[in-house]
Amino acid sequence: MITHMSAQQNPNHNHLLDALPRSIFERISPHLELISMPLGTVLYESGSQLQHVYFPTAAIVSLQYVMENGASAEIAGVGNEGILGVPIFMGGNNMPNRATVQTAGSIYRLKARQMMEEFNRAGGRRSGALQNLMLRYTQALLTQMSQTAACNRHHSVEQQLCRWLLSTLDRLPSNEMSMTQELIASMLGVRREGITETAGNLQRAGLIRYRRGHITVLDRPQLEACACECYGVVKKEFNRLLSHGTNKTNFPLHHRIQPSLPHQEFRANHP
Amino acid sequence: MITHMSAQQNPNHNHLLDALPRSIFERISPHLELISMPLGTVLYESGSQLQHVYFPTAAIVSLQYVMENGASAEIAGVGNEGILGVPIFMGGNNMPNRATVQTAGSIYRLKARQMMEEFNRAGGRRSGALQNLMLRYTQALLTQMSQTAACNRHHSVEQQLCRWLLSTLDRLPSNEMSMTQELIASMLGVRREGITETAGNLQRAGLIRYRRGHITVLDRPQLEACACECYGVVKKEFNRLLSHGTNKTNFPLHHRIQPSLPHQEFRANHP
DNA sequence: GAGAGTATGTTCGTTAGCACACATAAAGCG
DNA sequence: CGCTTTATGTGTGCTAACGAACATACTCTC
Numbered sequence: 001m002i003t004h005m006s007a008q009q010n011p012n013h014n015h016l017l018d019a020l021p022r023s024i025f026e027r028i029s030p031h032l033e034l035i036s037m038p039l040g041t042v043l044y045e046s047g048s049q050l051q052h053v054y055f056p057t058a059a060i061v062s063l064q065y066v067m068e069n070g071a072s073a074e075i076a077g078v079g080n081e082g083i084l085g086v087p088i089f090m091g092g093n094n095m096p097n098r099a100t101v102q103t104a105g106s107i108y109r110l111k112a113r114q115m116m117e118e119f120n121r122a123g124g125r126r127s128g129a130l131q132n133l134m135l136r137y138t139q140a141l142l143t144q145m146s147q148t149a150a151c152n153r154h155h156s157v158e159q160q161l162c163r164w165l166l167s168t169l170d171r172l173p174s175n176e177m178s179m180t181q182e183l184i185a186s187m188l189g190v191r192r193e194g195i196t197e198t199a200g201n202l203q204r205a206g207l208i209r210y211r212r213g214h215i216t217v218l219d220r221p222q223l224e225a226c227a228c229e230c231y232g233v234v235k236k237e238f239n240r241l242l243s244h245g246t247n248k249t250n251f252p253l254h255h256r257i258q259p260s261l262p263h264q265e266f267r268a269n270h271p
Numbered sequence: 272m273i274t275h276m277s278a279q280q281n282p283n284h285n286h287l288l289d290a291l292p293r294s295i296f297e298r299i300s301p302h303l304e305l306i307s308m309p310l311g312t313v314l315y316e317s318g319s320q321l322q323h324v325y326f327p328t329a330a331i332v333s334l335q336y337v338m339e340n341g342a343s344a345e346i347a348g349v350g351n352e353g354i355l356g357v358p359i360f361m362g363g364n365n366m367p368n369r370a371t372v373q374t375a376g377s378i379y380r381l382k383a384r385q386m387m388e389e390f391n392r393a394g395g396r397r398s399g400a401l402q403n404l405m406l407r408y409t410q411a412l413l414t415q416m417s418q419t420a421a422c423n424r425h426h427s428v429e430q431q432l433c434r435w436l437l438s439t440l441d442r443l444p445s446n447e448m449s450m451t452q453e454l455i456a457s458m459l460g461v462r463r464e465g466i467t468e469t470a471g472n473l474q475r476a477g478l479i480r481y482r483r484g485h486i487t488v489l490d491r492p493q494l495e496a497c498a499c500e501c502y503g504v505v506k507k508e509f510n511r512l513l514s515h516g517t518n519k520t521n522f523p524l525h526h527r528i529q530p531s532l533p534h535q536e537f538r539a540n541h542p
Numbered sequence: 543g544a545g546a547g548t549a550t551g552t553t554c555g556t557t558a559g560c561a562c563a564c565a566t567a568a569a570g571c572g
Numbered sequence: 573c574g575c576t577t578t579a580t581g582t583g584t585g586c587t588a589a590c591g592a593a594c595a596t597a598c599t600c601t602c
Binding site: 067140146 | 334336338339342344346347357358360361362363366367368403406407409410411412413414416417418419420421423424425460500504508511512
């Protein structure tokens with residue numbers, strides 16, 4: 001169990017938990033278990049019965065879809081800004097996704113029963129604060145997924161790599177991440193060689209530096225300029241939907257320069 | 272307003288509305304407005320304030336993301352199995368998507384206020400039936416979006432075209448749809464020429480037949496064989512999450528035989 | 543500090559899908 | 573009915589990303 005601390009320095013915190021009203025937090029905190037999650041842990045598999053929701057603190061978890069032929073693609077990432085196990089309170093219990101730990105760290109775990117009890121605790125005609133927060137997070141997740149869909153359709157590997165690095169960076173305490181190119185490739189659903197080449201370009205341009213299994217972001221603004229719009233869109237939605245009360249979920253969006261090459265249009269839909 | 276009819280023959284029905292308990296349905300039905308939606312109507316734009324939720328009956332609406340450069344991609348489709356305006360009850364009010372009518376037809380409209388009133392109407396510790404249903408639908412939507420993301424990453428235009436035809440077919444009363452290749456291309460976010468070529472192949476193989484603006488599905492099982500797994504995964508999730516009580520949302524995967532209904536012609540050019 | 547294990551670099555041929563530029567033909571409309 | 577609009581058909585490069593098969597080099601462990 002943890003106390004409701006304001007300490008942003010505390011590494012063991014999750015923005016959703018932090019955003020809960022004190023009264024609610026105090027009710028559930030005795031049931032929170034802090035668990036250490038090594039890289040590669042599978043929190044749940046496609047179709048498995050979910051028993052818990054998880055609130056990552058330092059850990060980052062990747063939601064991926066694994067295809068019949070074994071290929072995979074990341075659908076969304078979840079770090080200290082979010083929660084895993086959304087289908088528990090949405091009513092479907094599970095989803096055809098796998099949740100894999102992409103960055104080791106600790107996670108708070110809460111039993112499905114306790115979660116549901118609080119989720120359904122309503123004050124008369126109005127829904128409770130936890131329900132409210134969870135639904136808003138779920139909407140942000142919807143945006144993240146839909147943006148991933150559009151991004152996978154239209155953006156280059158380079159743009160996507162930049163986007164991915166930035167969103168991972170936002171969930172980390174420093175500007176260095178422990179991450180192999182192979183792992184990134186499997187997240188983005190592209191070839192490892194493609195990442196090697198692209199990362200090489202970024203390094204030569206001075207945006208990042210890497211050595212065997214570690215990547216350091218050197219020039220964040222430039223990285224944002226190279227990323228596709230998707231990064232900013234998702235970030236803005238998370239801020240809009242989840243910054244309230246404590247400002248902990250409110251990340252500033254760095255200056256986004258837009259050199260974007262004038263693409264020709266795809267013939268928009270119904271003019 | 273409509274009455275709570277069991278008539279599956281009635282063209283003006285929406286599976287979510289049909290699945291509501293009679294008592295709830297009777298409360299909201301006086302507020303339902305049936306509106307005719309021509310092709311190309313934009314129900315809402317990215318970032319606009321949503322005022323209503325919409326329950327399609329014969330109409331099919333496409334949720335798309337429109338990129339900065341004008342390119343677009345369909346994120347999810349919504350027909351008589353669903354609802355539009357999910358962000359209203361999720362708490363975010365809007366989303367960075369556009370909702371465009373892809374197949375003309377009628378839609379029930381309900382004011383946001385009425386929707387919220389019923390959504391938050393809870394019986395003590397338990398959430399109401401409407402909330403329950405809406406959250407389950409939203410989870411199905413999550414699955415649809417995540418599947419679109421994975422599909423955009425890994426599957427060929429042919430597989431995607433088959434998937435798209437099938438899921439559109441599921442929402443139509445007959446096996447013919449009024450649809451130009453240009454429109455399909457913009458939905459899938461690919462070039463029109465790519466659709467022309469692929470559709471030509473499918474026609475030559477006898478799976479479909481088409482003429483200027485109309486496509487008829489001739490061999491559904493074959494089409495399913497050519498589609499990627501995504502079609503089945505999404506369909507199964509919708510069935511799992513939304514077939515309850517009345518069996519109206521429960522489509523069998525194969526052989527969906529339906530008496531041809533007279534469906535209105537509409538102008539192929541956009542308003 | 544040497545070797546094993548694994549991460550990264552590089553190459554070459556292949557392909558799906560793109561961009562552009564048209565030709566043709568079917569509806570719709572006056 | 574002929575004319576215009578719009579949907580579809582085709583062709584010719586072109587490029588990003590793929591697949592496979594390697595060569596190199598870092599690090600961790602023993």
